[in-house]
Amino acid sequence: MSDQPQRLFLIDGSSYIYRAYYAIRHLSNSKGQATNAIYGFTNML
Numbered sequence: 001m002s003d004q005p006q007r008l009f010l011i012d013g014s015s016y017i018y019r020a021y022y023a024i025r026h027l028s029n030s031k032g033q034a035t036n037a038i039y040g041f042t043n044m045l
Contacts, residue, residue, distance in 0.1 A: 021036055
């Protein structure tokens with residue numbers, strides 16, 4: 001085992017998801033589900 005402590009990164013992404021949802025309009029998948037928030041959030045990470 002490694003002697004280094006394990007790290008855990010937590011991201012409070014609610015403001016990023018909100019911003020991405022309204023910044024990228026009319027982005028959806030083939031079923032019509034909105035994907036703009038997911039796409040924008042992952043790009044910000």
